[in-house]
Amino acid sequence: MGDGHVTIKLTSDEALVLSRWxxxxxxxxxxxxxxxxxxxxxxxxxxxxxxxxLPELFAPDYDQRLEAARRRLRPED
Structure with missing residues (x-):
């Protein structure tokens, strides 16, 4: 953090779900x-x-990709 910047690493699933939110x-x-x-x-x-x-934001199957990412990120019961 010495350069005044903070780096946050997200998986592509996390980034996609966070982007929508x-x-x-x-x-x-x-x-x-x-x-x-x-x-x-x-x-x-x-x-x-x-x-x-996130190029996925403009993909024709964006809704399906988003839902799949959500499923993968949700904790299992």
């Missing part, structure tokens, strides 16, 4: 959900980075 979050009234406006900038940065890094 962040998209839904950004479509809400952020002021109602996130009580500190200082948090908005990193939320937008993370979402934007995921959008650039």
């Amino acid at each position: 962040l998209e839904k979050l950004q479509m809400t009234d952020l002021g109602r959900v996130v009580d500190d406006p200082a948090v908005w900038a990193p939320v937008h940065r993370i979402a934007g980075t995921l959008d650039k890094e």
